[in-house]
Amino acid sequence: MEDRLRELVPGVLGVLVRRGADFAAAEDAVQEALVEAVRAAEHPADLKAWLVTVAWRKFLDATRSEAARRRREDRVDAEPEPGPVSGVDDTLQLYFRCAHPSLTPASAVALTLRAVGGLTTKQIAQAYLVPEATMAQRISRAKKTVSGVRFDRNGDVGTVLRTLYLVFNEGYSGDVDLAAEAIRLTRGLAAGIDHPEVAGLLALMLLHHARRPSRTAPDGSLVPLAEQDRGRWDTVAITEGVGILQAALARDRLGEFQAQAAIAALHADAQTAAETDWVQIVEWYDELVRLTDSPVVRLNRAVAVGEADGAPAGLAALAELDPDLPRHTAAAAYLHERAGDLALAARLYADAAHRAPTEAERTHLIRQAARLNARA
Template structure:
């Protein structure tokens, strides 16, 4: 049984049922029933039109459930006639499903979980493992999300920016459990790019590919984080870099700049440098200026301070950092790095220690602790 094929068909089949008038929760249950039936029947009798077969079986499961549920008699008009089986357009239905899962009434965590379930085709167990929560907790989250969007009607265009933000959240979850969410986010974004012609969709896909290309070099054999400047660039995926840059160039040529395109341009400049010393920091600062204009995000301004410190010297970076709220995540770590670059090892060691206490995950905490220990060892040796 081709599990990848089944997963790729789920959003299209679910979208057909929702478009025909099925509530989201009921449609999702019917699709799951059809998948179980496919696992039973297909090994011995594989249909020529896999999607059409799933649509037909899922719709019949939905009709059976609707007829049997007296509380849903208000939907009897749906069961008067069964649409003829056959293939349906995948693109419009899949796109509709993306917008449904990214509905503004959902919290970001619920939107991500629903996207992984309905569009990604992951099981509740797989999503729970990826988020390191009990399966029952994730099942409740998904059920609430399905109830929230059950009666949503699409009488106007959805918000592409919201869909992209949900996919970016999925990508940033990285890897845990038996699901590689970064790879899954790339797959889903490719699917979205096939459904909608939008430069920011291309920008996000390019950004994901360029970041993912560095994945193998981001950690040492012992699991320690390896900063960008210290990574073995020979381990970067040159194929993914070339694809990402090609997609980005095509998007930028349309002259409709958005934040994901700007972020991808910064990632491309890092990827294009053969060594850390050859990085074009001046151009990176210019792209951060564009990104600041587009988003006015404090996090973007924080990253810009690092770039300014590389392009114009650490004191210029510290001056840019001084204008930002010290409570920002990673503010202390950036200050430590810039003070180290400026030669103030005492302040840098203290700030690295402070930043380690504030770190949000164990890998980052260990990295910052090692930085502080290394500087303290240098100071002791000097005295």
């Protein structure tokens, strides 16, 4: 039931906003309606219509208070009759509101999880490992920012996709699997908008998520892609991701998420690490560089060049980049190890460990340095 309620949240919220409710007040009313739904012993067949009715009554109760009546009495005077409701356009409106450029990325992600994903403030706070009060303030400020935003069907799809990708990259912490939640939200967006980059992002998420069971060892340490047990990869998710990607690429409107998904598909297609088609992967990175000119993409391309054309070629490509780029030192360590300079690689792994953004990555790099020092 909880999953069903969360699926209905964007449509219900969108109906209230379309009827004239302020975004922040409407979102509060929907959350109150969800609480009633959880407590109710029975639910009607048309659960969405029931939620709309309850949420609208909650909104009316709030707006009829003495402080709010003077602000809203001209537009709130009667409760519409309950009945069948549709929510595709309303849900799209919420996606674009929550990814509004006036919001910071962190606020956009939090608001998307709350308004479109239907998560509670407590769940979002747990996922981001911050106090609930901190997250509540962040969401409240975000809601006030977008309350007066008008929906434009031709809004910035790219901003929405980047927000969803940020959610996906948070992975898992607390009792909410944000990677799975991001896939669910992206499926919802794909159902309402026909866009090859939406399909590309969904394919990318599925292909990455398919490798998740093999990414960590029983002790929680990271397992590099080349060392992962490919028998544990989710072949159903890979098949679906590849199918979605192929359909998107056939439309000949290439975007960065489709290119990233193509790289992930090539990794998924290799039965062993040695069979990876690195030449094609470099070609896709060339497309990504053309599309984004991102230093991070260039860094990943340098590593791929090292695999396709040899470590010296990879180090030459890496030398063209800013050494302060995140993970530059780790990439240099890997390529120097491939080139046979184990002593330098060990020192670079140790240096990279000090710069690692996460404890798991730090531990992995320290182990790599220790492994090479032991061989030396």
